Amino acid sequence: MDTAPLPDADSPAGKGKALVDDTAAAIRARILSGEIPIGSQLRQVELAELLGVSRTPVREALRQLQAGGLIEVLPNRGAVVRVPAPWEVREAYEVRAELEGLTCVRAVRAVTPDVLRELREANETVRTVSGGSPAGEGSSPSTAANDCFHTLIHTVAGNRRLARAIKDVNEAFPRNVSALVLQDNPRHREDNIREHERIVEALAAEDAERARSEMKAHVISAGEQLARWYEQRSATVFRG
Amino acid sequence: MDTAPLPDADSPAGKGKALVDDTAAAIRARILSGEIPIGSQLRQVELAELLGVSRTPVREALRQLQAGGLIEVLPNRGAVVRVPAPWEVREAYEVRAELEGLTCVRAVRAVTPDVLRELREANETVRTVSGGSPAGEGSSPSTAANDCFHTLIHTVAGNRRLARAIKDVNEAFPRNVSALVLQDNPRHREDNIREHERIVEALAAEDAERARSEMKAHVISAGEQLARWYEQRSATVFRG
DNA sequence: GACCTCTAGAATGGATACATTGAGTTCATT
DNA sequence: AATGAACTCAATGTATCCATTCTAGAGGTC
Structure with a gap:
C-alpha cells in the first residue's frame, strides 16, 4: 500500500540512515509548511499509512519531534502540533x-x-x-x-x-x-x-x-x- | 527481573508521562554524570534490562537523545555517546x-x-x-x-x-x-x-x-x- | 605465512500482536 | 428529562517476533 511514499526517502539521503529520520523529516516538513495545521491531532496509524511505513518508525519520529518542541505528546491521548501563543x-x-x-x-x-x-x-x-x-x-x-x-x-x-x-x-x-x-x-x-x-x-x-x-x-x-x-x-x- | 528500577520512575513525575520520558531522563542522567563514559556503545538490550523495561521505550528514548545531540546513532551499528572535540x-x-x-x-x-x-x-x-x-x-x-x-x-x-x-x-x-x-x-x-x-x-x-x-x-x-x-x-x- | 572469502553470530531496524487507558455513548435511575 | 454510571471502541503504550546488516572468526588459497 505505497500510497504516498516518503518525499525524500530514496533519492537524497538514501545512503544515509534509517527510515526513522526520513519519517521525522517528512512529518516535520509537512508541519512547517502548514500542510498539517497547528493544533491538529497526529494519529500514528494515519501517519504510518500516509508515509507507507509501520507505526514503529512513526513513533520514534514523533519522539524526535517532541524533543524538538514542535509537537506535544500527551499521556495516552496522542500527539498534537503545538499551537504557540x-x-x-x-x-x-x-x-x-x-x-x-x-x-x-x-x-x-x-x-x-x-x-x-x-x-x-x-x-x-x-x-x-x-x-x-x-x-x-x-x-x-x-x-x-x-x-x-x-x-x-x-x-x-x-x-x-x-x-x-x-x-x-x-x-x-x-x-x-x-x-x-x-x-x-x-x-x-x-x-x-x-x-x-x-x-x-x-x-x-x-x-x-x-x-x-x-x-x-x-x-x-x-x-x-x-x-x-x-x-x-x-x-x-x-x-x- | 527488576534489577535496577528507574531512578526517578515513580516518585517525582509519576503523574507526568510515559515510560519513555523516564527512560530518556535516566539514560541522559547517567551519561551526563559520567556513569556511562563518552564514546561507549549504548546497546539497547543492556539498557533495557538495566532499567527493567523492554527494548521499545529504550529505542524511543535513544531517538530523543539523538535529537538533542547527546548521542550519535549510526546506520545499523547502534548508538554511541558523542565524544565532543x-x-x-x-x-x-x-x-x-x-x-x-x-x-x-x-x-x-x-x-x-x-x-x-x-x-x-x-x-x-x-x-x-x-x-x-x-x-x-x-x-x-x-x-x-x-x-x-x-x-x-x-x-x-x-x-x-x-x-x-x-x-x-x-x-x-x-x-x-x-x-x-x-x-x-x-x-x-x-x-x-x-x-x-x-x-x-x-x-x-x-x-x-x-x-x-x-x-x-x-x-x-x-x-x-x-x-x-x-x-x-x-x-x-x-x-x- | 599472509590475505581473501565465506559463514556464523549478534545487534539493530521494522512489523505485528497484546495490554492499557481515555473518551464517547447509551441505558438506567432519580 | 437530566444526570450518572457502565460498557464499548479506538488509539496509544509495551512487548515480542522476524528481517537485515555488520562484524568477527575460521578456513582455504595464493
Missing part, C-alpha cells in the same frame, strides 16, 4: 535575535568580497521572486531566498553549534517562514529587504556591533510580524 | 555565553532584593560545599549549587524559551558540570565564585550591560576550562 513567538525570536546577532559578529571576521556579493545576490532574489506562489501550501521561493541569506551568514560565521541553535529555535513552531507574512504584505517585504541591505552594509564596513544591532532589530521585527500573524490566526486551528 | 565545546560555550548574557540583561528588569539575597546564598553554598564528594561519579553538591545560581537567574529573566535553549546547549555533551573541573582545582573554584559575585554586583547596580559582559566572561572561562579537561581526557574514552 504569541508571547512564545516573541520569546523565541528574542533568543533568535541574540543568536543571529552573534552570527554577524563572528561573520565580520571572515567576510570577503565574494561573500558580500553572494549576500547581495540572495537579497536581490528575495526582491525578484515577489509574487511567487500563492500563499497556499508548500514553501515559497521567497522563503528559500530569505533562508539563503541567513544561512550564508551562518556558514561564514563558522560556528556549527550556533547554526544548530538557531535552527532549533526556528523549527520549534510552524510557519516559521516569516516570508509567509511578507508575501501578504508588500510593505513588510520592502522593509525586510532594506533591513537586509543595512546588515550587508555593516558587514562590508566590518562594523561588528552595528551588524549585530541591525540583525537583532531585523529578527525582532520579523518575530513581531509573525507573532501578529499568530494572534490573528489564533482562532483558525484544529483542522482549519 | 574541544573546539566543539568552545563553540557551544560561546553560544551559551551569549544566551546567559541575555539572561542577565532581562533579569536586571526584574531583580529584587530577595533575588539578590538568594543569589548570594547560592554562591555561598558553592563556596561551602568545597571538598564535597570525590570526583568519582554522580553529580556533586557543588554542581547543584552552581546550577542553582544560574537557574535562578534564568527564572528571574522570565523567558522560558531562553532557558530551554541554554539547557539544550548544556545537555549536548556530558560532564557539562564545569563544577567537576572546579572540584579538582581550588584556584578555579575561587575564580568561579568571584565571577559570580561580580555578576551579582552588576545585577544589584541594575547595570544590564555590565551584568551581560561579566556573565559572558564567566561562561567563556568555564567553557575554556571544560575544553581543556576534554583535551586532557581525550584519550580516556571507550569504556575507561
